[in-house]
Amino acid sequence: MADIIDGKIFAESLRAGIAAEVATLAFTPGLAVVLVGDDPASKVYVANKARQTVEVGMRSFEHRLPAETTQADLLALVQALNADAAVHGILVQLPLPKHLNTEAIIAAISPAKDVDGLTVTNAGLLANGLPGLVPCTPLGCILLLQDRLGDMTGLNAVVVGRSNLVGKPIAQLLLQQNCTVTIAHSKTRNLDQICKTADILIAAVGRSELIKGNWIKPGATVIDVGINRVPAAEPGKTKLVGDVAFSEAVQVAGIITPVPGGVGPMTIACLLRNALTAAKRIETTLEKELS
Numbered sequence: 001m002a003d004i005i006d007g008k009i010f011a012e013s014l015r016a017g018i019a020a021e022v023a024t025l026a027f028t029p030g031l032a033v034v035l036v037g038d039d040p041a042s043k044v045y046v047a048n049k050a051r052q053t054v055e056v057g058m059r060s061f062e063h064r065l066p067a068e069t070t071q072a073d074l075l076a077l078v079q080a081l082n083a084d085a086a087v088h089g090i091l092v093q094l095p096l097p098k099h100l101n102t103e104a105i106i107a108a109i110s111p112a113k114d115v116d117g118l119t120v121t122n123a124g125l126l127a128n129g130l131p132g133l134v135p136c137t138p139l140g141c142i143l144l145l146q147d148r149l150g151d152m153t154g155l156n157a158v159v160v161g162r163s164n165l166v167g168k169p170i171a172q173l174l175l176q177q178n179c180t181v182t183i184a185h186s187k188t189r190n191l192d193q194i195c196k197t198a199d200i201l202i203a204a205v206g207r208s209e210l211i212k213g214n215w216i217k218p219g220a221t222v223i224d225v226g227i228n229r230v231p232a233a234e235p236g237k238t239k240l241v242g243d244v245a246f247s248e249a250v251q252v253a254g255i256i257t258p259v260p261g262g263v264g265p266m267t268i269a270c271l272l273r274n275a276l277t278a279a280k281r282i283e284t285t286l287e288k289e290l291s
């Protein structure tokens with residue numbers, strides 16, 4: 001049986017460190033979250049986030065907009081948040097409803113406040129190994145891997161998924177750890193065989209239990225990013241499952257993250273870490289400009 005990583009406990013200790021640092025600041029970091037419509041994974045995220053933001057001593061600004069929100073209205077909100085001195089971090093929940101232009105909305109976010117690391121500026125800094133804001137989920141995954149594996153030099157890492165939010169930035173971070181990285185996606189052939197080469201397997205697909213136990217190399221480390229809401233055994237109820245068939249995978253893997261209680265809590269802790277980083281940079285820059 002694999003060792004099961006407790007992301008909840010790890011995230012709790014990260015948040016305690018963040019709270020201690022926030023308490024020493026002369027200002028209060030503020031984090032704004034924008035949710036358009038009602039994507040199920042986003043709703044899970046928002047529900048858990050607002051409370052934890054306040055618990056570490058930050059201000060939380062929530063903007064819930066209807067699915068029919070126009071591009072112009074959403075752009076105006078992002079611009080208002082860019083200009084708001086109480087807001088140091090801006091997170092626009094993805095995916096946005098189909099009629100909205102995601103690229104243009106992300107491009108409107110000030111890179112200094114881009115706590116999701118989605119702007120071209122922050123993505124480019126990451127790709128070049130320069131300091132910027134790193135996407136929260138990838139950062140959380142790497143912290144878990146560093147804690148469990150230490151040096152990852154030479155390990156084969158397979159990332160299933162190539163989104164700008166998760167798959168691509170995780171691949172960049174694994175490359176920085178000297179892994180040999182393969183990125184798989186919906187057009188990949190023989191996905192099962194490719195997964196089987198992985199010493200580190202990252203599932204960021206959004207397909208419940210796609211990755212089966214017999215796709216996993218015995219002893220591999222499996223990080224399940226997926227958050228999928230599916231019907232539960234009890235009629236009318238739902239439950240969260242990952243992109244990995246956990247009950248099979250846990251028999252084969254060496255180390256594995258569960259869903260819930262794995263990557264999800266780490267994402268929130270890293271979001272708060274990024275908000276703190278952004279706030280400190282913004283406030284220090286302002287101080288310099290004023291002096």
Ligand SMILES: NC(=O)C1=CN([C@@H]2O[C@H](COP(=O)(O)OP(=O)(O)OC[C@H]3O[C@@H](n4cnc5c(N)ncnc54)[C@H](OP(=O)(O)O)[C@@H]3O)[C@@H](O)[C@H]2O)C=CC1
Nearest residue numbers: 041137161162163166185186204205206225226227264267
């Ligand atoms: N735990 C957490 O903190 C977080 C969880 N999530 C969850 O992680 C999952 C992925 O999120 P995100 O990256 O934003 O999702 P996207 O939908 O943006 O990307 C999914 C990726 O998976 C690939 N894919 C889809 N189907 C298959 C398949 N059958 N075989 C192989 N690859 C496939 C897609 O390929 P292609 O590019 O070819 O379309 C795409 O690259 C979701 O469940 C999301 O809710 C997301 C963020 C944080």
Ligand SMILES: Nc1nc(=O)c2c([nH]1)NC[C@@H]1CN(c3ccc(C(=O)N[C@@H](CCC(=O)O)C(=O)O)cc3)C=[N+]21
Nearest residue numbers: 041042044045048092093094227260261262264265267
């Ligand atoms: N711009 C953007 N950035 C994101 O990072 C982003 C996003 N959009 N859209 C939605 C997905 C999904 N996501 C989650 C984060 C934490 C939990 C989380 O806290 N999960 C708990 C759930 C516990 C429970 O409620 O049962 C867990 O896995 O243990 C879930 C989902 C971030 N996402």
Ligand SMILES: [Mg+2]
Nearest residue numbers: 095162163164
């Ligand atoms: Mg997509």
